[in-house]
Amino acid sequence: KQEVTQIPAALSVPEGENLVLNCSFTDSAIYNLQWFRQDPGKGLTSLLLIQSSQREQTSGRLNASLDKSSGRSTLYIAASQPGDSATYLCAVISSGSARQLTFGSGTQLTVLP
Amino acid sequence: EAGVAQSPRYKIIEKRQSVAFWCNPISGHATLYWYQQILGQGPKLLIQFQNNGVVDDSQLPKDRFSAERLKGVDSTLKIQPAKLEDSAVYLCASSSVDRGGPYNEQFFGPGTRLTVL
Numbered sequence: 001k002q003e004v005t006q007i008p009a010a011l012s013v014p015e016g017e018n019l020v021l022n023c024s025f026t027d028s029a030i031y032n033l034q035w036f037r038q039d040p041g042k043g044l045t046s047l048l049l050i051q052s053s054q055r056e057q058t059s060g061r062l063n064a065s066l067d068k069s070s071g072r073s074t075l076y077i078a079a080s081q082p083g084d085s086a087t088y089l090c091a092v093i094s095s096g097s098a099r100q101l102t103f104g105s106g107t108q109l110t111v112l113p
Numbered sequence: 114e115a116g117v118a119q120s121p122r123y124k125i126i127e128k129r130q131s132v133a134f135w136c137n138p139i140s141g142h143a144t145l146y147w148y149q150q151i152l153g154q155g156p157k158l159l160i161q162f163q164n165n166g167v168v169d170d171s172q173l174p175k176d177r178f179s180a181e182r183l184k185g186v187d188s189t190l191k192i193q194p195a196k197l198e199d200s201a202v203y204l205c206a207s208s209s210v211d212r213g214g215p216y217n218e219q220f221f222g223p224g225t226r227l228t229v230l
Contacts, residue, residue: 004155023151034218043117043204043221089155099208100146100169101219103155 006104010068021075023090038087080111117222123229129191138207148204
């Protein structure tokens with residue numbers, strides 16, 4: 001059974017800092033990996049999707065990497081802003097599953113002005 | 114393009130009462146998912162529909178939870194009777210993915226926050 005772990009559970013940084021969020025998964029046979037953002041009282045917004053054949057994806061100040069063999073992914077946020085404050089969730093789709101997402105518990109990020 | 118709609122946004126009930134949540138997916142999306150997100154945890158899949166058929170309901174507590182998608186469009190999730198541990202956010206998502214086909218992104222609704230007292 002696939003398990004997804006995110007470390008740290010919470011992170012507080014001053015504005016302008018670069019930061020890294022970590023995600024690990026137990027079964028390397030994945031179809032793809034996805035990073036989401038969740039604001040309080042809101043649904044999930046997809047940030048980046050990395051297919052199993054890819055190493056990384058970039059969108060603006062966000063860069064996500066994937067090392068399938070070691071079961072790890074990182075989300076790098078450059079020049080953090082207070083508006084980046086949210087919970088970031090990592091999710092994987094395992095190969096062979098009916099395209100279902102298995103989520104980690106998330107990292108709650110606070111960027112202080 | 115309208116997003117995934119859910120109602121109500123908030124619900125407070127007492128234990129042993131019944132409650133129902135409604136979801137309207139993005140138009141044309143064949144696949145609909147219901148997730149339960151307990152505070153401090155990631156969403157957990159409860160049930161997945163493909164059109165009006167159930168693909169997977171292995172994690173749905175069937176003694177108290179039920180869900181339907183009769184016409185293959187909108188869906189209702191019901192809890193009867195509710196327990197304290199059912200307090201959570203219930204998220205609905207939809208996608209255009211076909212079973213066994215390539216993955217298409219899931220789009221999430223705003224969720225319904227349920228509090229059971």
